[in-house]
Amino acid sequence: MPSPVRYGDTLCDQLPSAGCFARMSVIGLELPRRAVGVKTMNELVTLNRRELIKTTTGMLTGLVVAGSPLALLARGRAWAVDLTALTSSEGTTLMAVARTICPHDKLEDAAYALVIQAIDSDASKEENTRKMIQEGIASLQLGFAASSENDRVETLKKMESSAFFQAMRQKTVQGLYATPMAYAYFGYEGEAFSKGGYLLRGFNNLRWLPEVPLQDSGPMPISA
Amino acid sequence: MARIEFKDASAVVIIGSGAGGGTLAHELSRRGIKAVLLEAGKRQSLESFSQVPGEAFGQLTWLDARTQSGNWGVARDFPSLPVWHCKTVGGTTVHWTASCPRLQPWELRAKTTYGNPAGTSLVDWPISYEELEKYYVLAERRLGVTRRNGVPGLPASNNFKVMFAGAKKLGYKQVHTGHMAINPRPFDGRGFCIQQGFCVQGCKMGAKWSTLYTEIPRAEATGNLDLRIESTATRIEHGADGRVNAVVYRDTQGREQRQSARLVCVAGNAIETARLLLLSASSKFPQGLANSNDQVGRNYCHHITGFVWGIFNKPVYSWRGATLAGVVEDEVLNDPSRGFAGGYRMELLALDLPTFATVGLPYGWGRDFASIIENYRNISGMFINGEDMPRSENRITLNSKIKNAYGLPVANVHVDEHANDQALRKHAQGQMSKMYEAIGARRVILGPTPPATHNLCTARMSTDPREGVTNAWGQTHDIKNLFISDGSALSTPGAANPTLTIVALALRQAEYISQQMKARTI
Numbered sequence: 001m002p003s004p005v006r007y008g009d010t011l012c013d014q015l016p017s018a019g020c021f022a023r024m025s026v027i028g029l030e031l032p033r034r035a036v037g038v039k040t041m042n043e044l045v046t047l048n049r050r051e052l053i054k055t056t057t058g059m060l061t062g063l064v065v066a067g068s069p070l071a072l073l074a075r076g077r078a079w080a081v082d083l084t085a086l087t088s089s090e091g092t093t094l095m096a097v098a099r100t101i102c103p104h105d106k107l108e109d110a111a112y113a114l115v116i117q118a119i120d121s122d123a124s125k126e127e128n129t130r131k132m133i134q135e136g137i138a139s140l141q142l143g144f145a146a147s148s149e150n151d152r153v154e155t156l157k158k159m160e161s162s163a164f165f166q167a168m169r170q171k172t173v174q175g176l177y178a179t180p181m182a183y184a185y186f187g188y189e190g191e192a193f194s195k196g197g198y199l200l201r202g203f204n205n206l207r208w209l210p211e212v213p214l215q216d217s218g219p220m221p222i223s224a
Numbered sequence: 225m226a227r228i229e230f231k232d233a234s235a236v237v238i239i240g241s242g243a244g245g246g247t248l249a250h251e252l253s254r255r256g257i258k259a260v261l262l263e264a265g266k267r268q269s270l271e272s273f274s275q276v277p278g279e280a281f282g283q284l285t286w287l288d289a290r291t292q293s294g295n296w297g298v299a300r301d302f303p304s305l306p307v308w309h310c311k312t313v314g315g316t317t318v319h320w321t322a323s324c325p326r327l328q329p330w331e332l333r334a335k336t337t338y339g340n341p342a343g344t345s346l347v348d349w350p351i352s353y354e355e356l357e358k359y360y361v362l363a364e365r366r367l368g369v370t371r372r373n374g375v376p377g378l379p380a381s382n383n384f385k386v387m388f389a390g391a392k393k394l395g396y397k398q399v400h401t402g403h404m405a406i407n408p409r410p411f412d413g414r415g416f417c418i419q420q421g422f423c424v425q426g427c428k429m430g431a432k433w434s435t436l437y438t439e440i441p442r443a444e445a446t447g448n449l450d451l452r453i454e455s456t457a458t459r460i461e462h463g464a465d466g467r468v469n470a471v472v473y474r475d476t477q478g479r480e481q482r483q484s485a486r487l488v489c490v491a492g493n494a495i496e497t498a499r500l501l502l503l504s505a506s507s508k509f510p511q512g513l514a515n516s517n518d519q520v521g522r523n524y525c526h527h528i529t530g531f532v533w534g535i536f537n538k539p540v541y542s543w544r545g546a547t548l549a550g551v552v553e554d555e556v557l558n559d560p561s562r563g564f565a566g567g568y569r570m571e572l573l574a575l576d577l578p579t580f581a582t583v584g585l586p587y588g589w590g591r592d593f594a595s596i597i598e599n600y601r602n603i604s605g606m607f608i609n610g611e612d613m614p615r616s617e618n619r620i621t622l623n624s625k626i627k628n629a630y631g632l633p634v635a636n637v638h639v640d641e642h643a644n645d646q647a648l649r650k651h652a653q654g655q656m657s658k659m660y661e662a663i664g665a666r667r668v669i670l671g672p673t674p675p676a677t678h679n680l681c682t683a684r685m686s687t688d689p690r691e692g693v694t695n696a697w698g699q700t701h702d703i704k705n706l707f708i709s710d711g712s713a714l715s716t717p718g719a720a721n722p723t724l725t726i727v728a729l730a731l732r733q734a735e736y737i738s739q740q741m742k743a744r745t746i
Contacts, residue, residue: 100590101589104594104598174278177578177582177597178578182577186577186597186598186601187541187601188576189541189543189544192419192420192421193275193422197418197419197429198544202382203381203541204382205382205541206541209385209389210389211385212401216380217377217384218377218380219376
């Protein structure tokens, strides 16, 4: 079985924004610093299940979606993200808040789970943040996560000016679209230097409008 | 690289290593003048530039605390980040998008041309266009600007094809891939543009001009430059004669150091340049240095900016290609029949996905917000760059309620928009919307004004010392051996992205300083 270090390296090689994984450490697992925060369930179990349970408060889990960037790396079919300040139930509620703020029906849960993990990480570092988040969750009606989208939107609209909502909006918008899953889902190709830029990979392949005359543009520096 | 003693009072001390400071450092050192270059940030390289947008932002951006006030949109939308410039060797030339238009002759006579509208503090430049033009030519040669001196233009990207088609439908004539300091072919030891779309994160090809890998290493190679990184100037000192004689700064370890100086050139970007002059108040100069006329920090200009996005039925892939390589220049004119003074450029723009969501869109959430991002592939983008009106009360001040790590007050940025600014923005948004609609945009989105990247005029050149801080060479009216060497010295902003003008003024200032030093007048 490959070591966690190689696992992280592979990830960084494959994904332009692997940094967003690498930032999220798995608290309680004695992994090298470059190890990643999203692991398949298999690996979490094999690596150090007992240690994990001892030091985490909650966990978010889900299934790896076929074709997802995660699927390139996962050996198992499930993923898990551990939480240290928040419980599983609180994490699930925050997932629903994030999905209401940025609703992309076909974007997989794992992307939203990374947002929640970043919030959890802030909450575990700062007592005020933890309090603010937990009080915010408590102020939502029971069963928020399971309620209809209309009900969730109505609830959040009423609290739009609260510190909790503002923090959730900011963290979700900042975090969600920086995940490799979002890059893949929205078609954003990201870093291009390692692939020679987009010069020969479609920077000028638009054909539904007229071409620009040479006098208003310029020659290609090299040809394919 | 030179090692200059702290007590060596023969050195020129330059604060800031961007377009102004970096260029000046090279120009002085190659003339045999010893210079200490203080840079608050670290030194990156083509290899170390991160290509993860969030990481690159953290790697390059000046993130020290600042506050802001006033009615401009930035105070509402980006309360903790009024301006977006760099803290790294090379300064803002590391993240700039390399657009190099010239100011127009009539823009240098702003007060005369616009008839001095009420509520503005316009001045005419103390330099004629004919004088400035000589240095524009030198700067364009040095930077390898496209469509000048026989350098070809950059090829058209998908995003530009959309802009071009829309502009032509509206009858615009001056539409092209821009005057860019981006190599279309290898030049001057720098690589050529491979259309990465990562201009803002630092160009790993070095295709884009930056002082980081041109002026600064060349200055070091002369043996006359002592570059000190992670060195933050905190005070400029003067003697009993009122001439500046030293710069106090914090070094890499946070220790206070004091570098003696024959003369001092401040190029810390318009916010920090003004702040440093104000922080240097003394019993002789209680309002701060070069501030006897209470002009330091005032007349802050930042350009009227804003995103306009068009959503189309077919893919654009706007992120592929040089970020800003396209422009419509037909609205750079003064035509009062449009309802405002001054002109604006419409510039091509794309944002990477995370930045598009966080900075590019107006505040929002829920289905409508998400539906815009669902269309990311099919979105084309443009940016307004319009002239804003200077106002005396739009200014940089010290906010004594909030102190930085060294216990010094942070800068407050105050901007109240003039009615002219708002009319110009509205006109620009209208024209850009029409461009996209004319070629079948399904929806047009008017984005917010982002944190200001063009920070200007806070220590401006003026003929009359009561109206500005420096003379026509950036030499302060009050103190002969204190110079302003960055965008702070621009008299008015015009509608041109400012870097080329800053470089041209630095080239001209270097000549002047060297002549004056030889003549022993400074």
